[in-house]
Amino acid sequence: MDSFKILLVMIFQTVGVLSTLNCPLNETEWKVKSKAKVCQGSDVYHCLVVEDGKARTEKCKEKTLIMNGYCPIFTYDDYIHWKICNKTGCPNKHFPSDEVYKFPVCFNIESEGKDFLGRLESRQDNTLPLKIGIPVGIIAALVVAAIIVIVVMKKRRYTPTCEYFIS
CATH class of the missing domain: 1.20.5 (Single alpha-helices involved in coiled-coils or other helix-helix interfaces)
Structure with missing residues (x-):
């Protein structure tokens, strides 16, 4: 594992830069972000929670099938993995990882300590600068x-x- 990546993620999480990233919540927003990201080859746009559950990030990765009851996440090694979801609104069917916007509960991060409605309120947060x-x-x-x-x-x-x- 590249220790420099871990250090950057830890710094960004500490100051709250990564956690303020809001993933697209519908297909239209997802397509706009996807076009802006310009993924290459078989890679497609993803916006997922990082494996420790404390931040979100965007990356171009090959999509994978996520089983019902699970949410896709990014590992520190830059792979798409999954975590069990045991909240209201969890995926109730298999889905491609690039369609996670259909299950907003998968975007929750632990450090916010809020449910999905709380995360929507944080979109008005102007403290990123x-x-x-x-x-x-x-x-x-x-x-x-x-x-x-x-x-x-x-x-x-x-x-x-x-x-x-x-x-």
Whole structure:
């Protein structure tokens, strides 16, 4: 497993970037997102919950058949897998993984602690720029501080002494 991917997912989940992704809830929205994603070959657009149940993400993957009573998920290894669904509105028939929008309960994530209706309310959440801006601002400040430290250290190293001017 690529540890860099895990680290990025953990960072994004911590600041809430991935969890705010809202998957399309009907065929029309799904087709719009699918065209925007531009998948290649036999891969098709998917928007699924990540395997730990704390975030959603979009990827192009080959579709697979999901059995009734299960919801498709993305593993950390970028595969489509499934988890058992034991809530109201769970799939009651087999379906292709790229038709998960028919079962909105499959988009629930644990960190929200809300049912599907609560997730709909979160679509009005305008905090995404803040959730992205804060980490970007912190990273920018750290980069600027590192540059200042490097410049100061170089100036100290190359500062001429009085002996240089006297000779």
